[in-house]
Amino acid sequence: MLASSVLPTPSIDPIHSINPAVIGADLSDCCGEERSPAAVSSVCLDKPLDWRGVAQIANGARLVLSPSARSRIDHARALVEQIVERRIRAYGVNTGVGALCDVVVSPSEQRALSRNILMSHSVGVGEPLRREETRAIIAAAVNNFAHGHSGVRLELVELLVTLLDSGLIPEVPAFGSVGYLSHMAHIALVLIGEGFVRDDTGRMSAAGALQRLAREPLVLEAKEGLSVVNGTPCVTGLASLALARTERLLEWADTISAMSFENLRGQAAAFDADSLALRISPGLSLVGAHLRALLADSGIIAASFGRKTQDPLSLRTIPHVHGAARDVFATTAEVVNRELASVTDNPVVAGTLASPRVFSQAHAVGASIGLAMDSLSTAVAEVAAMAERRIDRLVNPLVSGLPAFLADGGGTCSGFMIAQYTAASLVAHNRRLAMPASLDGGITSGLQEDHLCHATPAALKALEIIANAERILAIELLAAAQAYDLQPADLSRAPKTDAIYRSVRAVISQYRDDRPLAGDIAAAWAFVHEANPGF
Incomplete structure (x- = not known):
């Protein structure tokens, strides 16, 4: 196809x-x-x-x-x-x-x-x-x-x-x-x-x-x-969208990272439930359970058991990094819900018709939600940055054990060499965007408004970071699917990762330098943005 x-x-x-x-x-x-x-x-x-x-x-x-x-x-x-x-x-x-x-x-x-x-x-x-x-x-x-x-x-x-x-x-x-x-x-x-x-x-x-x-x-x-x-309707509205997209992105991040982990012959002991339970984090526990379910009954993982003492950090710390991002997500969701439950007008009217009251205050200032958006931006950017490191390992024959750059054929094909460049560029762009908007400050309205929280800009750049992260994960998904195509035929994928692989291949065929790779990346982004990651 x-x-x-x-x-x-x-x-x-x-x-x-x-x-x-x-x-x-x-x-x-x-x-x-x-x-x-x-x-x-x-x-x-x-x-x-x-x-x-x-x-x-x-x-x-x-x-x-x-x-x-x-x-x-x-x-x-x-x-x-x-x-x-x-x-x-x-x-x-x-x-x-x-x-x-x-x-x-x-x-x-x-x-x-x-x-x-x-x-x-x-x-x-x-x-x-x-x-x-x-x-x-x-x-x-x-x-x-x-x-x-x-x-x-x-x-x-x-x-x-x-x-x-x-x-x-x-x-x-x-x-x-x-x-x-x-x-x-x-x-x-x-x-x-x-x-x-x-x-x-x-x-x-x-x-x-x-x-x-x-x-x-x-x-x-x-x-x-x-x-x-x-x-604060601007920031709470945009933040609600950011949360919805982040929730989906984090589920996909677990799924796609499991595919890369499998392709790179990771040691499943890194996701052992008893070991992970020693660190207190609801997110880490959840991600660990996801990874164990995704990789259950993998022939590739079984064949790799005990071959290494431990994997590089971009593989063995998936529960820790993705889990930390999920914990930030949960905290951010709580902040946004509190903001939606709050009165953020200025002034506020209250009391009775017989005794009306006016409160002139600063409830319209979104300090807490601005800080939360900055935190969510950093968390998503870190998840995406680690995804790029796994892409690099998939395309690097020195560590992957697979053909160089996942290319089909000899030196005439570049495969995913430059797609990894794109991921690295997006990671760098996210790093620039992740600078906290909350600290930008500024003075407006003739010194009357002499402290600014920049909450809405924080939400806007969070949405941009999320979009970049979706594209990075799309590239990792393509690379992981390509890596499966290059694995020995006698090594079976886990049933759950195999189902994702087959869904991808139903819409995107194996890459052989036979078409612009940008089209595949766009199709994979649409897949990540719209399809069900399986949870």
Whole structure:
């Protein structure tokens, strides 16, 4: 079979292991709707979403507001109206923003303030975010409003949900945020008939999109301009996607590393359960169990028993490195879920209609999630860096015991020689990207905002590192499959690694320098990105 960059439609959802407590079957409980099991998956926003719910919405599920969420949103709006009526001083409601926080804004100017905030904060540059990234941010923003402390009108939130349902996704430039402002400003522009949206057919004006939806542009009321740009929806939305992709990547990393370990005749004692139990790490224990299952009944491993005292670190420390990354993943997931459960607006409204309260604080600053994204980036980059070391061992005849560079034939074929260069380049790029965004600092708004956490940039570069890591693993997968083709015929693969090998060979044939290898790498990336690693 010839290699192909077009794979069959995968049989599993790209975002897997979704928490059933937030989708489909529970809609009748929290949203008062009955749905058949065949209905399009939906996420009901009653209690705060978790990262899996946000990722599900990002990838196409419907977002449905529960009655209690609607009630909380309405109550918070009523509090804002009381604050305006009683002229209780509140940042961004009846004052300017940033360094203008002490400038009082009259009731007649509050609509203009809200609109002007959107205009002045829409400063993004660069290529637009991908569709699923913008959907994730919108889902996280709706989640934040549904806490009932922001004070936007229900009709504003419903219009955001309508955009998700319609597939008319705001065009949001990727760069320009030191924390959270510009991305949400570009999303909110669409609500007032400004900016642009994209759908499956291309680009259109926001005004045209609202006409298609038979909706009038909103006129923003007091506080709404600030609320729609504030908080941490940008980083929590992007972080939820990063977690979903990392979860899949780590499963593939275990699977592909097992294939390389088998090809390189590793000593299975490195994965002994009693030995690994001496180091306390949930991730290490899990990876060790995965590797033992993957390599069970391997004829290649059995034939290699006792031939070496111990393997190089890129082989025998797979449980330790992958396990450490899984532990970081678990911690990051906890941080993101805490962030989604938190109120991250500024100011926050609370209390009763008789006694409304305003808290002007720094809850919109995403220090904890920025640090978590930096940590996840480093963990993924390390997993990918070790994968590149295994690729090098597979192609190096001095250590692999296989033909040089896994090439077919003599010196006329280069095989995977230069593919290893590509992996090394991506590892180096990840190393540059993994520098912590949290330490970048900076001073903005006339010294009023004199410490910056760069949480959203941390999430954006985490997504880039994950994409590079997927490509590195794709190259390792190709090299491992090629190495199997070159093993002696009388040595059998483990049943589980054999199943992966056969799945790869169903779409990508053995490489013989007979086509550009870039096409194989693209096809292998698609396989890693979409297919089921077997767990």
